Amino acid sequence: MRGKKSPEHLEKVISNLKKINLEGFSPEVRARITKGMVDFNIKTKGKKVVFTNIETPEVLTFVSIRDAALKMDISRRQINKYILSKEPWGKYKISFID
Numbered sequence: 001m002r003g004k005k006s007p008e009h010l011e012k013v014i015s016n017l018k019k020i021n022l023e024g025f026s027p028e029v030r031a032r033i034t035k036g037m038v039d040f041n042i043k044t045k046g047k048k049v050v051f052t053n054i055e056t057p058e059v060l061t062f063v064s065i066r067d068a069a070l071k072m073d074i075s076r077r078q079i080n081k082y083i084l085s086k087e088p089w090g091k092y093k094i095s096f097i098d
Contacts, residue, residue: 042067048097049079055091068094 005013025033046064051072053059062068069076074089082089083096 049083050095050097051089051092052095053091054088054093060092061097 042063046067049062049065049068051060051062051068060068060072062071065076065079068074069079072092078089079094082094086093088094
């Protein structure tokens with residue numbers, strides 16, 4: 001149907017859209033979708049970061065700069081700074097995994 005739509009047709013379309021928005025996904029399905037999106041983004045977009053202890057053979061690997069920053073209590077900016085300068089951060093050498 002081209003051109004101007006009848007008022008009845010528009011009311012039917014609006015009614016159908018309201019039904020879709022009201023029903024939507026259940027909270028469980030929304031949580032699974034969100035978790036899947038987060039996991040996908042971490043695995044595909046994050047740069048893996050390695051903290052190597054220069055005193056012991058300890059090696060800590062993180063899936064992203066954000067993950068490393070949160071777990072090691074260091075800012076993302078500092079992580080980038082120490083990677084670029086190749087200077088140790090405390091007892092750790094920080095690098096990316098390619």
